[in-house]
Amino acid sequence: METTLENILNVTLLEPQQKHPTIFNRFNELKEGESLIIHNDHDPKPLYYQLLGQKGNIFTWEYLEEGPAWWKIRIRKRVSGENEETLGALAAKDLRKAEVFKKYGLDFCCGGKKTVQEACAEKGLDLTKVEQELQQIDKVPSSRPMPYDEWELDFLSDYIVNVHHRYVRKNLPDLTAYAEKVMEVHGERHPELVEIKNLVKDVGADMLAHMEKEEQRLFPLINSMIKGSKETPSQKTLSSKEFQNFITHHEAEHLSVGNEMDDIRKLTNNYTLPEDACASYTLLYRLLDEFEEDLHLHIHLENNILFPKAIKLEIQLQQSDETH
Template identity: 65%
Template sequence: MQTLTDNILNVTLLEPRQKHPTIFLRFDELTEGESLTIHNDHDPKPLYYQLLGERGNIFVWEYVEQGPESWKVKITKRISTEGEETLGALAAADFRKAQIFKKYGLDFCCGGKKTVKQACAEKGLDVTKIEQELQQADQLPSSRPIPYTDWPLDFLADYIVNTHHSYVIKSLPDLRSYAHKVLKVHGSHHPELARIYELVEAINTELTSHLAKEEKVLFPYIKEITKAGKNTEPLHAAHFGTVQNPINMMEMEHEEVGKNLEEIRELTKNYTLPEDACASYSLLYRLLDEFEEDLHLHIHLENNILFPKVLAMEKQLQA
């Protein structure tokens, strides 16, 4: 028997084989904007992956309680916004608009699938003011932009590896070293440094695995799709099925790293140095700020340009 009150489902009362089918049934019954909160006795992260793989990025996953004995997750079905451009699409078409999103703290890379209205509503911002600034950006002179959207997909993938993956690999050892050093020296007076160190270590673990998966699995397949699109080689079936599956995984991992960096920015009050900051303290904050800046562009190129084009090309090849 299941407990279902105010759209709350206690899955601990279900037989194991009934859990995921029941949750999927309840999710499919939701209308846009409605939520289902599930209670479980362990982290239901495998459900996240299955839901993402089988339903796509049409939901918001929010932990209400995270252990150690009870987990509660609120799953909200996104409101469709056909006809409205997303933050990611706007930034991909004109990167000058990304500067406006940065100004107001609107996430155009990890949160790039939201519309301007959705993102402003979540942050309590005046959408009319921001839309006006976006319109004014069209009139601003700009230097010749890098034509990311015009590049072949295999070239863009190589660019991401050689520019952004290389930067991450080069930067992470210094970030970890200075986060640890500053914690040892200043941690007693600045307790937030302990959490910052934990987050830097989590980012290192996540990205080290993430980059390897892209370079060994996803990007080689993107190159195969590109060759097939040029009719130079046939497209072979991949072990992961459609390319949507690894892309879903990469986007989820982007979101996780993005949340960690956002928390660091909040803990540091936008990298504002305390009065007793030493040279290493200052360098740590500068490195973190630069790392976040690079990662935003890195994720933007993947989430908003590379991945949508790959999905469109695969669909065309399968037609």
């Protein structure tokens, strides 16, 4: 529970050798959810990394004031379990945080099982800066985002088919045609367009095959489990281990397509148009950017919401069968 009175420590009043030991002692005295505000005359970021190294990711670090005269930081001891939240879980709770992840190139869909700390460490990012931006989102009232995480799984799978699968099938022909056309016209001066065209073709083939498997097998299987959870006969034909392996296979296919789109982004220098870009060149890059945006949300809904809940439901059904 949060403290009602602010717990403040003015570090500037301490001897230099007593500063960090005093802060550590005050932090150790905190109960879960309680916080300590430190006042300093410079940015105490080294303290952040010392705390992280010695205590682990059991605290949040929030800048209340950042100079030039004073730096004020609220250090809050996390409640048990908070530090285990992954990129995918954070995005599932509040999709606005996905914009921060995308800004820093953090993969919240295919790589959504990593914590913020793990993902930032892999990319050499300043964790305090990323967490600060995530905290700012928490302070801004939400404008009624889509409640994906609250939907029934059969409704969510139908939504994915009718929105995201339909988007892919509708836009792939244009995307493929423009990739071919722009390569033919500009390929000599921009040889990367040949590889881009080939990658677009691969993405299209992979996505169409993947969506077909989801619509013909995976989603009907999940929907039959929903019926089984409502005490009607279930058509489930896989064991728990087989079902989880089935999900893992679909996640691997997501990762493959995600990597192909990452390669396209790198080849296009983040969809930066060259000086001699024509209207078709411009349209191709816009279509690619929009396609990737839709793909990120598409994979997020499956990897971070649909699949974990389906696995949890399957385990519950298995346990229920064993008790009868």
